Amino acid sequence: MANTSDEFPQAVLGIENNTYSARNAQYWRRNLIVCVFGSFTTLVSLSMLLPFLPLYVQQLGVNSTSAIVQWSGVAFGVTFLGTALTAPIWGQLADRYGRKPMLIRAAIGMAVVMSTIGLAHNVYELVALRFAAGLIGGYASASIVMIGTQAPPERAGWALGVLSTGVLAGNLVGPLIGGVLPNLIGIRGAFFAAGGMIAIAALLTITLVREDFTNRPQSKSKQTAGAVQHPKRNYVVLGALLVTAMMVLLSNMSIEPIITVYIGQLGVAHNRLATVAGIVMACSAFGSMVMAARLGALADRVGGWNVIIGCLFATGLVMIPQAFVTEWWQLAALRGLMGMTLAGLLPSIAKLVRQAVHEQESGKMLGYLQSAQYAGQVTGPLIGGAVGVHFGMRYVFFVTGALLLACAVLDRWVKGRGRSKQAA
Structure with a gap:
């Protein structure tokens, strides 16, 4: 049994029958599975470019070693800056319109942007698209909002831990895939493959994720x-x-x-x-x-x-x-x-x-x-x-x-x- 005595009053824990978690008690386990897979695929897609990002920057016309290092760092970090700026906004919209729409928005947006990165003509477009991926993406963040509010209070820690495992696995596996995939299908092809993988997550999110959401002021x-x-x-x-x-x-x-x-x-x-x-x-x-x-x-x-x-x-x-x-x-x-x-x-x-x-x-x-x-x-x-x-x-x-x-x-x-x- 969960120990909540050192945390917050029972009335705050969301265990009354009319809460969001109570209304979604029959859905949260299946939603957790989909969110783990979606978070894994999006994090694989974001981290897999680490091994070949400098090569792609060079392919886009940057020649000096110092400039390649600088632009690679900017292109990688700008995605997280975009996510940091918009995460509270998407979270607030999730409170207003539901958690599932935010998951779908993130998955579709990431699928489109990741595929488009493979069509970049110069390093400026690469940085802009990576920034856009952070602004409109954030599938893992949206998953935390959904699972963190849907899971019963006495199981929330475990559920969020499982979700965190999917995120960590994506960060771990991504660079390994990135070290192999470009040799098989090329650097641009790797981005198309990443977009396709996220598109599968989007399809699973649309068809399998369930939510009983009512915005009740x-x-x-x-x-x-x-x-x-x-x-x-x-x-x-x-x-x-x-x-x-x-x-x-x-x-x-x-x-x-x-x-x-x-x-x-x-x-x-x-x-x-x-x-x-x-x-x-x-x-x-x-x-x-x-x-x-x-x-x-x-x-x-x-x-x-x-x-x-x-x-x-x-x-x-x-x-x-x-x-x-x-x-x-x-x-x-x-x-x-x-x-x-x-x-x-x-x-x-x-x-x-x-x-x-x-x-x-x-x-x-x-x-x-x-x-x-x-x-x-x-x-x-x-x-x-x-x-x-x-x-x-x-x-x-x-x-x-x-x-x-x-x-x-x-x-x-x-x-x-x-x-x-x-x-x-």
């Missing part, structure tokens, strides 16, 4: 009651959860800009650097895949706050020995362990965000949660690069670990503050 009396049920402390709760979500991606990405150089200092031969760096980075995603659903289910049993605080402390501690490794396989093992400890955070955070707001605002807040994650994905490499340049690469692990431990202390304080106010 609250009466003034209910809004007044809701104001009592959601005191000001929930703004502190939401702020802490958004900061924590940002820290998840920040901690994972902080080492990305310097990981190849750091591995080179461990004695790895130059001709093996790229391969070993890829293995080390994949270990984190693989560790998260193994544990995401398990830790999500644990959050259902012992409470989301407990899992979040425990995972933050564990990840902060696992960061420290990464600064003292002497072999690359030691770093790989520690990154895999770090992926395991990080895995429980996002499902637990999404579960608590869902519980902290009214049902009519859940999509918008989960959208803000996605934006916070992408903010971490952007700021992580910036912080890691700056610390590595000015203080040395080992200090990246110290700084990131300290930030995670500070975040754990913050969340422990927020949890205790919520308990004391409930007692009062």
Whole structure:
């Protein structure tokens, strides 16, 4: 049985018969399967271009090595910027018009844009289309909104953990496919194949996903009651959860800009650097895949706050020995362990965000949660690069670990503050 005593009042949990989750109780399992497949395919499509993106940029007329590196970075990162900007908007529209239309919009939009990228004539069109993919896409974000609000409160952590596994698998498998597919069908053909794969996800979404959605604005009396049920402390709760979500991606990405150089200092031969760096980075995603659903289910049993605080402390501690490794396989093992400890955070955070707001605002807040994650994905490499340049690469692990431990202390304080106010 779920432990909700340390989280939010029962009236907020959405367990009354007229809630969105209650009306969709017969659909959420099948919808979860479709959303996992759709999230997997879209993330494969977005990440598979990593191995050949510089080659495509060169094919589009960029010649100097520095310009190829610069444009490749812009083309890759601009998609996540677009998603961060529009995720709250799509979440708010999901609250107004339903979750399924947002899934269909994201799938069809991504299928069209990914195919069109294969027709780009220059690097400016490539960047514009990648930005458009972020603006109109976001299938995984829309899936989190649907599953996070449809799954029963006592199963939400597990369901979001399973969904997170699909996302992580897509990020892990994508570069592997991208390393093989262009050799078989060409770079442009790879984009057409990606668009076709997302089109299958769109078709499955249209035909299989079910939703009983009714936009029921609250009466003034209910809004007044809701104001009592959601005191000001929930703004502190939401702020802490958004900061924590940002820290998840920040901690994972902080080492990305310097990981190849750091591995080179461990004695790895130059001709093996790229391969070993890829293995080390994949270990984190693989560790998260193994544990995401398990830790999500644990959050259902012992409470989301407990899992979040425990995972933050564990990840902060696992960061420290990464600064003292002497072999690359030691770093790989520690990154895999770090992926395991990080895995429980996002499902637990999404579960608590869902519980902290009214049902009519859940999509918008989960959208803000996605934006916070992408903010971490952007700021992580910036912080890691700056610390590595000015203080040395080992200090990246110290700084990131300290930030995670500070975040754990913050969340422990927020949890205790919520308990004391409930007692009062």
